[in-house]
Amino acid sequence: MTMTNGYEQSDREQKLDFINVNDLAKEAQAIIPKGGYGYIRGGSEDEWTLRENTLAFNHAQIIPRALTDMENPATDTEVFGLKLKTPLMMAPLAAQGLAHAKGETDTARGVAAVGGLMAQSTYSSTSIADTAAAGNGAPQFFQLYMSKDWDFNHHLLDEAKKAGVKGIILTLDAPVDGFREDDLRNHFQFPIPMANLTEYSEGDGSGKGIAEIYAAAAQKIGPKDIERIAEYTDLPVIAKGIMSPDDAMKAIGAGAAGIYVSNHGGRQLNGGPASFDVLPSIAQAVNHKVPIIFDSGVRRGSHIFKALAAGADLVALGRPVVYGLALGGAQGVQSVFEHLADELKIDMQLAGTKTIADVKNTRLAHFPA
Structure with a gap:
C-alpha cells in the first residue's frame, strides 16, 4: 500500500483470475478505504436508477443462431476515424487515485494493452499529459467538466490538445451533483x-467535498457551449449525458460529432430511466449521423452485445475497471477488458455474428418477462 495524506492506496500490479466482474466489487471493497469505495460504488438517493441500469438489459434478448458457417468472431472496429481492437472503452471516471496509487496512468496502460480507447476526467488524479504519455500513443479522449471560469476551460483544452487527445467529451448532465448518500454518511472529502486542478491554481481538490468541487462547475450549459469548444479546439466534441432523442438532435445541431448516452452510472438523477432503455430511440433519431457511445450498468459480454445491437458504436466501462485497477493496477484493468471481450466473443459466436458490424445489424427480441 501507498499512503497519501493519510489515505491508503493500492499499489498492486498483477493479472486477475475471476469468473464474473461482479465478484471484483467485494474484493475491491476489502482494500479501498471506506470513503473512497463509497464514492466509486455509490449512486444517488436510493439508487433505483443505478440498479435498473443493469436490470434493463433483460428487457431485450439475443436470438441464438445456428447453421451460420462461421467461427473466430473479430472485435476490431473503427469509430471517430480511430482503428480499435475492441468496441470497449474506458469511461471518464474521476479520481481513480482513490483505487490505486498510479490512478489513471495505470488505467491508460491497461486500456492501451487491449487496443481500446481511454477517456480521462477533468477530475482525474493524474494530469492530462501524464495519462497521455502512459498510453504510449494509444488514442485517448479528454472529458471536460465545464467550469464557470473560461480561462480554466481554455487551460484544460489547451493541455488536452498539447497531449494529443483525439476528442473532447463534454459532460452535460452534471451541472450539480446528485444526492449521493454514501458520500454524506462517510463525510467524504477527496484525499x-x-x-x-493543481496545475492551474493553488487549490488541488484534496480536502474538499463533492459539493465544493461541483460549486465551480457551470450550471448553465447550452448548445452554444458545444459550438464554442468545437471551434476552440478543432476536435470532435462528444455530448455526454444524453438521455432523450430531442437532446441528441439539439447537440448534433450545435456541432456535436458524437452522442454519449449515459445517466452517469445512476449517480445523478435517480428515478430516471436506465440508459439501455432509451438507447434505441436515441439511435433511431441520430440515424448514423454521428457515432454513439453508451455506458451505465454494463457487467457482461451480453450487455455489450445488446448495447451495440441497440445502436451504440462504442461501449464504455466504469466501476468494474476501477475495481480491477485497485486489485491489479494496469494488469488488472487489462484483465477486466479481456474478460468482457471474451464473453462478448462467445455471444457473437452463438448469435452468428462474425464482426462488430454484424452485431450492430442484429435485431434484438423483446419478449414479455
Missing part, C-alpha cells in the same frame, strides 16, 4: 490531489 488525493486532482492533478489538473
